[in-house]
Amino acid sequence: MPIDKKFRSGFVAIIGRPNVGKSTILNHLVGEKVAVVTEKPETTRDKIRGILTRPDAQVIFVDTPGIHKPANLLGKQITQAAKDSLLEVDLIVFVLDVTKGVTQEDRLISGLLKEAKKPAIALINKVDKVSKSLALPMIEEAARLYDFREIIPASATKGDNMDVLLKKTVEYLPEGPKYFPDEQYTDRTERFMAGEVVRGKALELTREEIPHSLAVLVEEFKERPKKKLIYVRAIIFVERHSQKKIIVGHKGQMLKAIGEAARKEIEDLLKKRVYLELWVKVYENWRKDPQALKMLGYA
Ligand SMILES: Nc1nc2c(ncn2[C@@H]2O[C@H](COP(=O)(O)OP(=O)(O)OP(=O)(O)O)[C@@H](O)[C@H]2O)c(=O)[nH]1
Ligand SMILES: [Mg+2]
Structure with missing residues (x-):
């Protein structure tokens, strides 16, 4: 490793419809149960930051509530929180669920990506649940949603391709300072x-x-x-x-x-x-x- 290797850091929003596995991904990458995961949609209600610090980089992942058509004031506020988070990050990880295909809500979210004009990675999650022949057409369909830097099929529960996601994420981050001390893994109390x-x-x-x-x-x-x-x-x-x-x-x-x-x-x-x-x-x-x-x- 060259001695002058740069330290990279930045904020990465994890967005997507409810229940696609965003919080599972956050927890896997950070290595702690930072965010609550359940089998029910709309589990996450707040932006939650999970921090990963390595010798060469610090990544601050921002887990967000699933974006959906809100049915009440609570729904409106949490969807807004997810949308706002796009403005404050260096990179976006857009999570899709391979078992559901590209849905109407996914299209709505890709519209938000176009507005935000930020570099984004598409993560096609839950591939452990389907055969390879189903994952491939989904990758092609996802490619039409936005000009993604990468499209990665993965399984957050099995840990498949989570290393690839992390590697690519760090590559797209700018050079930057260490925002949080080494031992801190969340901004929440x-x-x-x-x-x-x-x-x-x-x-x-x-x-x-x-x-x-x-x-x-x-x-x-x-x-x-x-x-x-x-x-x-x-x-x-x-x-x-x-x-x-x-x-x-x-x-x-x-x-x-x-x-x-x-x-x-x-x-x-x-x-x-x-x-x-x-x-x-x-x-x-x-x-x-x-x-x-x-x-x-x-x-
Ligand atoms: N089979 C399988 N299940 C997964 C995978 N990733 C997540 N899940 C399951 O999907 C469900 C939802 O996961 P969450 O991480 O809570 O999803 P979320 O996107 O954060 O959901 P909201 O907070 O409601 O927006 C849970 O039951 C997870 O165990 C995966 O790769 N494979
Ligand atoms: Mg969640």
């Missing part, structure tokens, strides 16, 4: 991450009934050095009483399961012991309420 884990577990464990009416507010996040643990109190908001009943479950079993799974994952993430207290509250139509969105950090 531990408090925020704890809330996200709770939301993820509640989504995961309750299946279809609840989908998007869930929000989590971390009311208290306190280190208790004497007891060597972190005390977390969080409220799970739902929109209706019937949903509250599902979250609490028969004799509180569901809430207990959510709490236990979330506590374990928060402990893994923060590498500290955690005491987690969960409450469930009904907040009617919070997704249409500007004040609620503000309180929950979505505005």
Whole structure:
């Protein structure tokens, strides 16, 4: 390696429709569970930065909410957040789902790419689910959407071609400074991450009934050095009483399961012991309420 090798750095937005695997890709590249992944669309609601630092480069990946036709104020605000992120990055990774083909929403997003006029890589994800003969025509179709620098078929869950994505990403970044210290892997606070884990577990464990009416507010996040643990109190908001009943479950079993799974994952993430207290509250139509969105950090 030449001694004067340049240090490259920059911001890379990961965009795409809901559920194509953006957060899975982020987590894989950064090597930590930075963003919540579930099998349900519209899991990610905030821009979340995941940071990868190597001797020769620092890449700040920006995971974004899936871009879709918004059905309410929450949807509008999160789609807008994804669109805004295109303006502040050096490179865009546009993720498509090979099992769905190129959809109407993908075309809408390629329109945003044309407006942003930024270098972009297309990542055709989930190729582990189809035969090669299906992936090839998808690459050709994707090539017609935008003048991509690269089109990479990949599987984020299997890790296939994630190394290629990273290699190409670094190649397209400019020379630049180290923006974050070596050990930092996200710009989000531990408090925020704890809330996200709770939301993820509640989504995961309750299946279809609840989908998007869930929000989590971390009311208290306190280190208790004497007891060597972190005390977390969080409220799970739902929109209706019937949903509250599902979250609490028969004799509180569901809430207990959510709490236990979330506590374990928060402990893994923060590498500290955690005491987690969960409450469930009904907040009617919070997704249409500007004040609620503000309180929950979505505005
Ligand atoms: N088979 C397969 N499944 C994948 C792959 N990548 C992601 N998934 C699954 O797809 C689902 C959605 O993944 P996410 O990473 O949450 O997708 P997302 O694009 O961040 O979704 P939103 O946040 O809702 O926009 C999860 O069940 C993942 O496990 C892949 O390469 N192959
Ligand atoms: Mg996501």
